[in-house]
Amino acid sequence: MAMMRSDLGIMKILHLKKRGCFLLKLLCLVVLVLIFCEFLVYYVVIFQCHWPEVKIEAHRSSKQYSASVLKAMFLSDTHLLGEIKGHWLDKLRREWQMERAFQTALSLLEPDIVFILGDIFDEGKWSSSQAWEDDVRRFQKMFRHPVRTELMVVVGNHDIGFHYEMTTYKIKRFAKVFNFTSGKLITRKGVNFVMVNSVALEGDGCTVCSRAEAKLMKLSHKLNCSHQQEQNHSNKRCSDVEQLPASEPILLQHYPLYRRSDADCTGEDSALSEEKYIPFKEKYDVLSREASQKLLWWFHPRLILSGHTHSACEVLHNGKIPEISVPSFSWRNRNNPSFIMGSITPTDFSLYKCFLPLESRVVTIYCIAGALLGVLILAHLQLLNPPFYFAQHLIRKHKAV
Numbered sequence: 001m002a003m004m005r006s007d008l009g010i011m012k013i014l015h016l017k018k019r020g021c022f023l024l025k026l027l028c029l030v031v032l033v034l035i036f037c038e039f040l041v042y043y044v045v046i047f048q049c050h051w052p053e054v055k056i057e058a059h060r061s062s063k064q065y066s067a068s069v070l071k072a073m074f075l076s077d078t079h080l081l082g083e084i085k086g087h088w089l090d091k092l093r094r095e096w097q098m099e100r101a102f103q104t105a106l107s108l109l110e111p112d113i114v115f116i117l118g119d120i121f122d123e124g125k126w127s128s129s130q131a132w133e134d135d136v137r138r139f140q141k142m143f144r145h146p147v148r149t150e151l152m153v154v155v156g157n158h159d160i161g162f163h164y165e166m167t168t169y170k171i172k173r174f175a176k177v178f179n180f181t182s183g184k185l186i187t188r189k190g191v192n193f194v195m196v197n198s199v200a201l202e203g204d205g206c207t208v209c210s211r212a213e214a215k216l217m218k219l220s221h222k223l224n225c226s227h228q229q230e231q232n233h234s235n236k237r238c239s240d241v242e243q244l245p246a247s248e249p250i251l252l253q254h255y256p257l258y259r260r261s262d263a264d265c266t267g268e269d270s271a272l273s274e275e276k277y278i279p280f281k282e283k284y285d286v287l288s289r290e291a292s293q294k295l296l297w298w299f300h301p302r303l304i305l306s307g308h309t310h311s312a313c314e315v316l317h318n319g320k321i322p323e324i325s326v327p328s329f330s331w332r333n334r335n336n337p338s339f340i341m342g343s344i345t346p347t348d349f350s351l352y353k354c355f356l357p358l359e360s361r362v363v364t365i366y367c368i369a370g371a372l373l374g375v376l377i378l379a380h381l382q383l384l385n386p387p388f389y390f391a392q393h394l395i396r397k398h399k400a401v
């Protein structure tokens, strides 16, 4: 009797051990899938991206090449959700994805500078000061960067509101965090970038608009003077102007320059075919024709990068000035977000688009893992009758006969 009891005890322990081992295996599977989908997948995908080659003087060594080429990353429309429209789970998911993508890109690609082309926040246009503080804190955590990489931000309509919602208060609080208001010129490795507040290019003479236009005209004067000084043209109006590298600037702005629609845009991440032919509204979807013309006159840019449409497009202005619409960096807006990598010198540039992991693919991996997990649990509970169990059962029966 006592022996039977101890046998039962041992069997119970063995059973518990078996169950514990099985649960441990399941846990390992779940952890592995989570690590892959939430962490490693960004490395696997971004690792395949590379800085494009750009022409420099032939006799330069590879060390001189990296010293003279600026590695710039451009992304747009991160739309960090706010407290009013953002559901906490949506916020958590999207922000984690963007943080992982950005941090992985920084560690693998080591850009010199990163530009975000506006609509950093979704609710900057109406958020209370407390909500704004919270949004900024999350932004700074997600987009933290080492000292060797600079981060520059252009203002968008969701950050300060569309033209008629834009107030000095909202502009000031944006400027306090990002050191950007009406316009800014920055020069790195001989490359000039003009960052434009395109929301203020309404052209109605409002205070903010006049200030922005005056600032841009001043920057344009500075650049033109540098060009003239380089060509040894003396101009009295340029005598007290600080000299910059005489390189045509690259314009960075949130609204694209005027274009009728996205009908001519091509590529897997251009607008959906049902949206492509909807005509764009000036001063809402794109800049007005007048403001677009002014920017082209003032700056004679060699390249323009803009955001706002959330989709990709390449346009040629006046038959020679390319504009790249940078799609949204958030999976909330696209299944296939991306960012642009630019190798830029004062005279040339080369661009490459780096796609981030497809959300549908990550969801598929989770579904397959979920199904596998279900099958394993069912098999363990012997609710399934796999063919070999059935065969075993039959053989046993046959032998018994």
Ligand SMILES: [Zn+2]
Pocket (backbone or CB within 6 Å): 119, 156, 157, 158, 254, 308, 309
């Ligand atoms: Zn926008």
